[in-house]
Amino acid sequence: MAPLSDLDVDISDVDTVADRRDDVLAAVREHAGRVAYNLARLQGGDYGQRSFSTERGEWTVKYEAGDLEYLRYKPQGGGETYVVSTQQPAEPEPLARALADYAAFVESYNDYVDSLDGMLDEVDDGFPPVESTDTVVDERDRIVGRIEEACNTMAGELQRYEGTDYGTYSARVASTRWELKWDLDGASYLRVGGSGGVYLVSQYGPPSAADVREYAPAFGGFVEAYNDHVADLELDLERIELSDRT
Structure with missing residues (x-):
């Protein structure tokens, strides 16, 4: 899952992000929405959230009814940026700083998914028969x-x-x-x-x-x-x- 692969934007450049913020946020929303959808399926519920750590900070994905509600970034130095939310879009400078760590967030999410591979292999599904009433x-x-x-x-x-x-x-x-x-x-x-x-x-x-x-x-x-x-x-x-x- 390559982040923002279809968007030719230098996400570390504040001016570029400011000029094309709507396009950048639309791409992030679509991409992170797939993360939210898969988390909802994995967790077995329509509502929930999960955080992922990177070397620079922490990302939190919150979803409702399987759709992305918000994507929040908390850098290690303090503060927070709602990269995706139902409120007004983030300012270009903190948005650019957050997006510079977005690829690491996706890698953290992928590592989490990979860690679950085979976790059910040892589960015995040979359950006893259910008696009729x-x-x-x-x-x-x-x-x-x-x-x-x-x-x-x-x-x-x-x-x-x-x-x-x-x-x-x-x-x-x-x-x-x-x-x-x-x-x-x-x-x-x-x-x-x-x-x-x-x-x-x-x-x-x-x-x-x-x-x-x-x-x-x-x-x-x-x-x-x-x-x-x-x-x-x-x-x-x-x-x-x-x-x-x-």
């Missing part, structure tokens, strides 16, 4: 499907009794709060453990297999609580019927 997921979905079917049945009955389009029914099973929310489409969710609890039935996806294992065995207790609730409602209705006959 199909069996667990199928069983999880089967159990959740039965729970959801029962919840939809309860939701339909509650909607008929309440006479409203939306509602909730809650009960405690072994001191744990269970809540069924229903709407016109059936069960909206079945949540265990209050507002921060686990959703066994939800519109946003199934629960984990671990949550199903923990809470599914207690679902029968929730159904029993619902049945007791319905039985109490029937008794209340019978009392109303008896009172109407008197």
